[in-house]
Amino acid sequence: MSQQYIKNAFYDGQFGCHNKMGICGACPIKMLHALLIGVFKYARGILFKHVGKDSKLARDIDALAMLCGELYCQQSDQEWPNTRFPSGIRADKKNGKKYTGIILCLLTIICSGKGRKLLETRPTWRETSIVKDWILLLETLLEWEAWLNSPKMMKSEVQKAKTKHRHIMYLMRKVAVRHKGMRLKT
DSSP, X not given: OOOOOOOOTTTTOOOSSSOOOHHHHHSOOOIIIXXXXXXXXXXXXXXXXXXOTTSHHHHHHHHHHHHHHHHHHTSOOTTSOOOOOTTOSSOSOOOGGGHHHHHHHHXXXXXXXXXXXXXXXXXXXXXXXXXXXXXXXXXXXXXXXXXXXOSOOOHHHHHHHHHHHHHHHHHHHHHHHHTTTOOOOO
16 A cells, blocks of 8 residues: 555667666676675575574574684685674674674584584585585685676676576575575575
8 A cells, every 4th residue: 555656768768779678678787786695595404493493503603603703703804704693694684794604604614624513413414515505605705706806807707697697596596505405485
């Protein structure tokens, strides 16, 4: 009732011959909403869904992530992402820019010996291929974000991005579905 139907003048406009999506197809994705609050938050959610959202393992991973974050904060490079999470990485009310740090902490946990021991308490995490898939996914997400933040991009790289973005979405689907037949929301 509070919304009114207003037809935007740009809806029917065609912005180039490459697509017929109108104004929505002409606008590039926004880093904050599409990547940080979208894909990164979703990857974190998948991981905690696989370990049990409110399980002891999730609390242990959260504590280990806070420890890793504090250790990362002790370095002096100002270009590193924010990794300080006093309320943990599972809390939903996070600033979008903190999700890069969350993904970095999760990758550190999965690669560390202590993190592996924690994760291997679940039978599904004992498979080497699942751990490798998670490492590949989290590394790829961090590389993707770094590439999208680069000051200059070669035209050939931007043209290849269409297939690369599809590959990243395929990788997320593969990792999400590998555990207990979980499905992605569509």
